[in-house]
Amino acid sequence: MDVVLSHIVKRFGPLAANDDVSVRFAPGTIHGILGENGAGKSTLMRVLCGVLAPDGGEITVGGSAYARLNPEAAGSLGIGMLSQDPLDFPPLCVWENFALGGGPVLSRGQATARLAAVCARMGFVLPPDGPVARLTVAERQQLELARLFDRDVRLLILDEPTTGISPAQKEALFAVLRAFVADGERVVALVTHKLAEARELCDTVSVLRQGRLVGSFAAPLSTPAILASMFGSQAACAAATPPPRPDPVTEAEALVVVENAVIADEKVVLEPLSVAIRPGEIVGVAGISGGGQEVFLRGLAGIAPVVAGRLSVAGRELAGRPLTRFLDAAVHYLPASRMEEGLFPGLSLLDHVRLAFPEQRDAARTIFTERCVGRFRLTNQPDSRAARLSGGNQQRLLLSLVPDDTRLLLADNPTRGLDAASIAQIWDHFRERAAGGAAVVFFSEDLDELLDHAGRVLVFYSRALVADLRSGTYDAACVGDLMTGRVAAGEVRP
Amino acid sequence: MTRRASPLVRAGFSLALAVAVTLAIVAAAGAPPIDTLAVMAEGGLGSGQAWLRTLSALVPLLLCGAALCVTFAANLWNIGVEGQITMGSVFCLWFLRVAGLSGLLPAPLAVAGSLAAAMVGGLLWALLSGVLRTYGRVHEIFSGLGLNFVAMGVSLWLILGFWKRPGMASMSGTEPLPAELWLPALGGRPMSLVGLVLAVAAFGLVAFVLNRTFFGLALSAVRQNVVAAERLGLRPKRRMLAAMALGGALAGLAGGILVAGLYHRLIPSISGNYGYTAIMAVLLASGSLRFLPLACLFFAVLTVGSIQLPLALSLDSSLAGVVQGVLVLTLFAARRLWPAGTTGSRGGGA
Numbered sequence: 001m002d003v004v005l006s007h008i009v010k011r012f013g014p015l016a017a018n019d020d021v022s023v024r025f026a027p028g029t030i031h032g033i034l035g036e037n038g039a040g041k042s043t044l045m046r047v048l049c050g051v052l053a054p055d056g057g058e059i060t061v062g063g064s065a066y067a068r069l070n071p072e073a074a075g076s077l078g079i080g081m082l083s084q085d086p087l088d089f090p091p092l093c094v095w096e097n098f099a100l101g102g103g104p105v106l107s108r109g110q111a112t113a114r115l116a117a118v119c120a121r122m123g124f125v126l127p128p129d130g131p132v133a134r135l136t137v138a139e140r141q142q143l144e145l146a147r148l149f150d151r152d153v154r155l156l157i158l159d160e161p162t163t164g165i166s167p168a169q170k171e172a173l174f175a176v177l178r179a180f181v182a183d184g185e186r187v188v189a190l191v192t193h194k195l196a197e198a199r200e201l202c203d204t205v206s207v208l209r210q211g212r213l214v215g216s217f218a219a220p221l222s223t224p225a226i227l228a229s230m231f232g233s234q235a236a237c238a239a240a241t242p243p244p245r246p247d248p249v250t251e252a253e254a255l256v257v258v259e260n261a262v263i264a265d266e267k268v269v270l271e272p273l274s275v276a277i278r279p280g281e282i283v284g285v286a287g288i289s290g291g292g293q294e295v296f297l298r299g300l301a302g303i304a305p306v307v308a309g310r311l312s313v314a315g316r317e318l319a320g321r322p323l324t325r326f327l328d329a330a331v332h333y334l335p336a337s338r339m340e341e342g343l344f345p346g347l348s349l350l351d352h353v354r355l356a357f358p359e360q361r362d363a364a365r366t367i368f369t370e371r372c373v374g375r376f377r378l379t380n381q382p383d384s385r386a387a388r389l390s391g392g393n394q395q396r397l398l399l400s401l402v403p404d405d406t407r408l409l410l411a412d413n414p415t416r417g418l419d420a421a422s423i424a425q426i427w428d429h430f431r432e433r434a435a436g437g438a439a440v441v442f443f444s445e446d447l448d449e450l451l452d453h454a455g456r457v458l459v460f461y462s463r464a465l466v467a468d469l470r471s472g473t474y475d476a477a478c479v480g481d482l483m484t485g486r487v488a489a490g491e492v493r494p
Numbered sequence: 495m496t497r498r499a500s501p502l503v504r505a506g507f508s509l510a511l512a513v514a515v516t517l518a519i520v521a522a523a524g525a526p527p528i529d530t531l532a533v534m535a536e537g538g539l540g541s542g543q544a545w546l547r548t549l550s551a552l553v554p555l556l557l558c559g560a561a562l563c564v565t566f567a568a569n570l571w572n573i574g575v576e577g578q579i580t581m582g583s584v585f586c587l588w589f590l591r592v593a594g595l596s597g598l599l600p601a602p603l604a605v606a607g608s609l610a611a612a613m614v615g616g617l618l619w620a621l622l623s624g625v626l627r628t629y630g631r632v633h634e635i636f637s638g639l640g641l642n643f644v645a646m647g648v649s650l651w652l653i654l655g656f657w658k659r660p661g662m663a664s665m666s667g668t669e670p671l672p673a674e675l676w677l678p679a680l681g682g683r684p685m686s687l688v689g690l691v692l693a694v695a696a697f698g699l700v701a702f703v704l705n706r707t708f709f710g711l712a713l714s715a716v717r718q719n720v721v722a723a724e725r726l727g728l729r730p731k732r733r734m735l736a737a738m739a740l741g742g743a744l745a746g747l748a749g750g751i752l753v754a755g756l757y758h759r760l761i762p763s764i765s766g767n768y769g770y771t772a773i774m775a776v777l778l779a780s781g782s783l784r785f786l787p788l789a790c791l792f793f794a795v796l797t798v799g800s801i802q803l804p805l806a807l808s809l810d811s812s813l814a815g816v817v818q819g820v821l822v823l824t825l826f827a828a829r830r831l832w833p834a835g836t837t838g839s840r841g842g843g844a
Binding site: 303323324327333335340341342343344345346347351354355356358361401 | 708711712714715718719721722723724725726727728729
């Protein structure tokens with residue numbers, strides 16, 4: 001199937017997410033859409049699968065041109081998308097999810113039979129009667145792929161499919177994709193911000209930057225050329241050179257002491273865990289979805305209660321105490337969903353400063369100029385509303401609201417969705433804080449990034465802390481195996 | 495370029511559409527449409543007496559509107575204003591009986607104290623809703639509605655039982671208070687204009703608190719994002735309770751003014767739907783304090799003017815309710831038809 005996007009324009013208010021983008025998806029190929037976060041990749045794919053209507057341009061599928069598609073029309077043309085977060089219904093069981101979502105109405109028997117047929121063809125193992133809530137992210141992906149294959153999808157779009165799955169599961173997925181296009185007729189569009197993945201899998205690549213198509217490449221793919229077009233030539237050097245490793249921390253007095261603590265969220269209870277974190281450490285918390293790493297961060301922040309055991313920060317006992325005590329102990333948390341959990345969309349940036357520093361609210365304007373603009377390079381006007389901030393500026397504002405005397409900084413996916421410059425600034429800032437004697441504990445879905453920046457890695461699997469790895473004693477494959485429970489902790493501990 | 499003008503244009507469009515639809519409905523009901531509107535406007539604004547009646551409806555509306563703005567600022571749908579008015583009036587009369595009728599306090603002090611008691615009554619009733627919301631996970635819409643009925647029951651029980659008129663209980667209310675326990679008239683009858691002074695002062699206080707204090711800023715933070723407010727250590731539960739308490743005190747004051755300044759006794763359904771009408775006024779003003787007095791005045795005129803319909807045009811009195819309802823509904827619908835780019839804002843300053 002030959003699919004061509006010509007001169008696609010998609011605007012969100014003043015922002016052009018896609019600006020005159022033309023891409024051809026040739027039959028029998030895997031085509032990569034590359035670009036850093038926020039470049040407009042997902043928007044383009046949503047236009048292609050009919051979720052978004054473009055403001056300009058057209059979509060040509062098998063010779064007929066369309067000004068826009070809707071999900072139903074795209075489905076009947078054989079275009080299907082595996083989105084970043086699986087679009088399924090966790091309380092329903094596998095065959096019910098398989099039977100839902102377009103196509104003919106299937107009875108339980110029919111659905112089970114067709115699911116078994118697809119699974120046999122693709123090498124998936126999916127229990128038809130198990131609830132989807134019990135599946136791993138990789139299995140939920142497979143379920144969605146199975147549904148798409150069953151609907152005879154011919155252009156398969158995958159949006160960052162390797163987020164939250166292990167390296168081994170990634171290999172399995174890539175094998176499935178290669179087999180999918182092997183008939184020379186079907187097409188895969190792979191959206192990713194990871195160059196290594198594109199090099200491994202793609203025949204052709206289109207690179208987006210700030211909504212525009214800035215480069216097209218065919219295999220063999222050259223790393224420097226693609227990097228230059230993704231980031232611009234200067235930033236490419238920065239992206240290509242690894243950041244300085246944090247110094248190994250000497251035997252200082254522990255700042256954070258966790259002893260046999262049971263952290264309980266509304267839905268998840270972690271196994272009792274013990275760990276000590278020293279001032280100056282930058283600790284990465286690794287784990288796949290459902291591993292419990294986010295709950296651990298929220299537990300340290302005082303958001304998820306510690307229901308048993310001990311948790312102390314700088315000598316203050318905090319287990320079971322309210323959130324305000326954690327703030328008093330200079331513990332601060334940067335949420336992954338910044339707007340939903342951290343900011344007040346309708347309030348001005350100045351109001352945010354007043355709320356964060358109530359004692360100095362008369363000097364809010366000065367604080368804003370010196371701190372938010374001067375030190376954190378926030379580029380917005382003090383009276384503009386938080387709702388108008390870009391992702392990078394949201395994070396800059398949140399960082400600037402964290403007091404300087406913070407002892408323990410917790411960050412859930414601090415760089416998610418940000419551009420390269422913002423990401424670099426955030427890591428610099430974390431290193432600065434650590435050098436000043438604070439401890440930084442963060443979680444990133446991007447394992448490579450996590451390993452690049454952490455001086456120590458805590459690995460979670462199945463709601464338990466399974467490994468505590470010092471810098472230099474691990475690599476991506478070993479952490480990946482631990483994260484997905486393929487090996488137990490004792491087997492890799494040096 | 496035309497952004498400045500557009501709110502006015504939109505308001506004009508809404509009003510024109512609302513009047514047109516209302517006229518059509520009135521005509522369909524067999525009434526002379528223009529005359530009906532004229533009688534309503536005349537009844538509310540046509541004479542000095544009409545103005546006084548309108549002002550006496552404006553006082554509780556303004557107080558309840560201000561109360562609703564406070565709770566709305568914290569994203570609380572304080573539907574229980576009716577009950578808070580009722581409990582305010584009950585506490586007010588209780589204080590007047592205990593401290594005034596018994597001669598315990600000099601009359602002026604007893605009257606002043608009764609208004610304070612009214613505020614406490616409304617405050618406690620609102621806090622009940624607030625505690626159920628913050629600690630019991632009962633939404634304030636349900637608890638407020640339920641407590642409205644409970645308050646009404648309490649007042650009826652008092653009127654027909656505990657505080658019944660000597661000899662026989664009467665639905666016309668408790669024994670009227672002696673004139674020395676009335677709010678000073680200040681040139682106004684039936685409604686004492688002291689109520690108007692208090693209402694305007696309370697409105698000014700609310701505007702100041704919401705726009706110029708840290709408490710007001712914290713309330714809008716809670717309204718915008720309760721999770722973020724919690725994370726910043728703003729203690730949203732306490733802020734919500736404080737907002738409920740302030741709102742309840744204002745609604746209770748309205749009940750106190752109705753007893754001490756207008757009816758001089760406790761009557762059944764003393765709240766007179768002011769609590770619900772005030773919700774409509776606040777919605778009409780989009781929660782903006784600037785337009786609230788105008789919206790309250792609009793509803794006061796509608797309420798008072800519609801009483802004239804049966805007298806002047808021998809129309810069925812229920813048509814007045816229809817006119818009110820249609821007018822309000824069309825106004826809201828018109829605003830949906832032509833939505834604003836951005837919704838209500840909060841001024842800066844702390």
